[in-house]
Amino acid sequence: MKSIAPFLTFQGSAEAAMRYYEETFKDAHIRMLTHYGEDTPEMAGKVMQGAIQIQGQLIMVMDSQTPAEFTFTPSMxxxxxxxxxxxxxxxxxxxxxxxxxxxxxxxxxxxxxxxxxxxxxxxxxxxxxx
Structure with missing residues (x-):
């Protein structure tokens, strides 16, 4: 195994969350941020793939292309x-x-x-x- 990281799927607010965590935590840095382009008009400007590192822990993020029936729960x-x-x-x-x-x-x-x-x-x- 090369690595393991949590992966958070948002419904359009991935970049706002990453920026919020970068402001909130002392040792947080956005490591990667790629947006959907004009070839996907309904997602243009949303996060296709992102990564933020908080206190050494890499967390992957994205905005979902399809509306999900699920969201985050306190169980994780x-x-x-x-x-x-x-x-x-x-x-x-x-x-x-x-x-x-x-x-x-x-x-x-x-x-x-x-x-x-x-x-x-x-x-x-x-x-x-x-």
């Missing part, structure tokens, strides 16, 4: 182990904006601080400070 989430209370508060504040809170930032028996949130694009994140 990104787990972030934070280094400090300031860091977990920063990510919590940014990621919950226009999103949904599944578990509010709080102290739980398994963690000093933990939150489970869904961002405005439907992607879920678990934030942890052990």
């Amino acid at each position: 989430s990104f787990f972030i182990e934070c280094m400090s209370s300031d860091e977990i508060n920063l990510y919590y504040r940014k990621l919950k904006k226009k999103g949904a809170i599944h578990m509010p930032l709080d102290e739980y028996g398994f963690s000093r601080q933990f939150a489970w949130i869904q961002d405005q694009f439907g992607v879920t994140w678990q934030l942890n400070l052990s």
Whole structure:
């Protein structure tokens, strides 16, 4: 195996999500961004293939050419182990904006601080400070 990476399929908001994550996370960089061209008029300008790297983790993204009956669910989430209370508060504040809170930032028996949130694009994140 050469590599393994999560692959997120969006319904037209892939580039907005990539730019949002690049602003949200300290060590995030868009590594690749290819758009559909005029030969696919209904998708022109949407992401044909993209990749963003967050804290060394490569995440592939695209906009779907066909409307899907499925979307992201909390059963698949990104787990972030934070280094400090300031860091977990920063990510919590940014990621919950226009999103949904599944578990509010709080102290739980398994963690000093933990939150489970869904961002405005439907992607879920678990934030942890052990």
